[in-house]
Amino acid sequence: MAAVFWLSRTCTCNGILRGKRYQVKGKRKKYDIFSCFPPSGGQRGVKKQDMINDKNSQKIADFIKNWARKHSIWVLAYGTGCGAIEIPPTMTSRYDAERLGVRGAATPRQADVLLITGYLTTKTLKRVIRVYEQMQDPKYVIGFGSCTINGGMYYDSYNTIKVLDKYLPVDVYINGCMPRPEAVLAGFGKLQQLIADGKANGAKKYKEDHEYYRGNLRKIIGNKYEMPLYNW
């Protein structure tokens, strides 16, 4: 019954977001992420705090899950900036990230980590956010290079964003311009540590503060282009 309910909710949501998006423009209802997908396993009306399961058995299950997630990181590395050139040496025979379980993923649906390699132009930002929302939970973001931290050498540029954390919840930053493959591997190591401790919860933050992230995006691109949610 719950499954049917979930499916029907998803379907209606899809119809509005995908098909009739343009017809109902203007009087479109605001959708937050939680109205589309009820929290997994929970019923409506149950408070979120009551659903947290802190039994010991759950802790063991979480430990095993986190261990698997830590040792199997599938990276979506779109060449968004010049940092993409550091990815091939990281993956190939000299530094060989595959021995740590780090592996390239072909599409956002299969990926765990979104690697933002360097600067993001305002034009790319929309696509990157779309890609991020298409990824399935649990998902993480790595900000790669100085440009994602404070703009780097593009600090006064008119068409790049300066602080990535305003638009996407970054879990790990890798400093440098460019960061060498050693630094990239260290960044992955840091992410593995965070996952093992259960602290890499950027995706949760994104759901909770969704309006904040979208508000920042709207400040940059204006209201002409209203982005739907891409989490279907």
Add this chain to the structure above:
Amino acid sequence: MESVGYYILGVIVTIIVAFTVGLTYMGLNRKITARVQNRKGPPFYQNFIDAYKLASKETAIHHGFMQHAGPAFLMVASIMSVLIIPVLNDGKWFPNLNFNGDLIFLLYIMVFGPLGMALGAGQTGNPNSAIGVTRGLSQMVGFEIPWVMALVALMMQYQTTSLVDLMTVQQTTGWLMFSSPFAFLAAVLAMLGMFRYSPFDIVGAPTELASGPASENGGKYLFTMMSSGSIFAFAKLTLYVDLFMGGADNLIELLVKTFTIYLIPMLYGMVSPRYRTEQAIRYFWGWPLFFGFLALVHAMVF
């Protein structure tokens, strides 16, 4: 009733063994590829970690009914073929559902899974999936012809359409690999396409097509596809061992023989870059088809 319960238990054990062996072979493939490329490579059990992680990922994608059913079709085809193909000689240890004419049934069921997946991939609406499906079907047209010719040659030569009969024949005549060599050659060359490793990885080409038909499937769907792929790999390797290498008397012998066969597509793939679609089809309609003809002639004359 007792025998039915025993049978069902046996089926479950067969599936688990096929899953474990297939996934380990794929892990060894990754390890050996890494060693060839002068890397350390992931541990051989990396695929088990990947599978567990994929199964524990949340999945909230909905494109329609067939998208959910596509991976299930693959799984059904894999499990049916692993149950039809006898794992060991004389029906030892593992139950199987083979009957007279199971070779013909196998020819159909081995294409069923990819066709179901093609329907599922079509509904996702992803252009990469559509291109991948087109390529996959073209490639299937390529390798199915030498493969069917090899099987028909065996059927004609020994006047049977049953796998078990062919395995009994080999206990007197020796391995079919030597008594009908052209059928073996054609079948092995067709196997290169069946495994879809490089240079025939035109369907799922990761950097080119974003993993093709699987591009909208993440999480649990990808887990289903991965596990069905490993079960199917085990089924295919066992089929080759049963057909051409006299089957196996115990599990160790089976593992040695299947891994030897598995080395052929693996090692061939490591030194070959990816073909284009028309090149792949031209490959299969070249020497493999010629060997298929020779096999038919050999079956008719001797």
